[in-house]
Amino acid sequence: MPMDAREIETMIKEALPDAEVTIRDLAGDGDHYAAEVVSEQFVGKSRVEQHQLVYGALQGKMGGVLHALALQTSPPK
Template identity: 45%
Template structure:
């Protein structure tokens, strides 16, 4: 599994999402996922939404995925803070 494939799976599974996925060992990855559908949801629910896009690959082809999940507004505010 590579970072680009994970990015595609997340973006295809969460309409309107933008994902930035990093990782170079093939099993451990980090992702920033920005999606309007996260609005009003707690972090655990957001993470579950992302994991659902990856299905059975989690725990198999993808051993670990560290997630940061933000709404577009949260992402803008975070960038403004630097």
């Protein structure tokens, strides 16, 4: 069963409460999403570390229920 965009957003915000999260369904199938996540918790972290925080928030659903997530992360400007 595909993941809902709201579920992805909720999981990210639970792990990164200050995050601004924008989710787009790329294919309309609930399996391919793009996410932009902006959070103070990314300050001083490499892009890989930022992505690891987001993937950790998804609690192992990446690559399973959630097939693909094009991810852009950044600290606030």
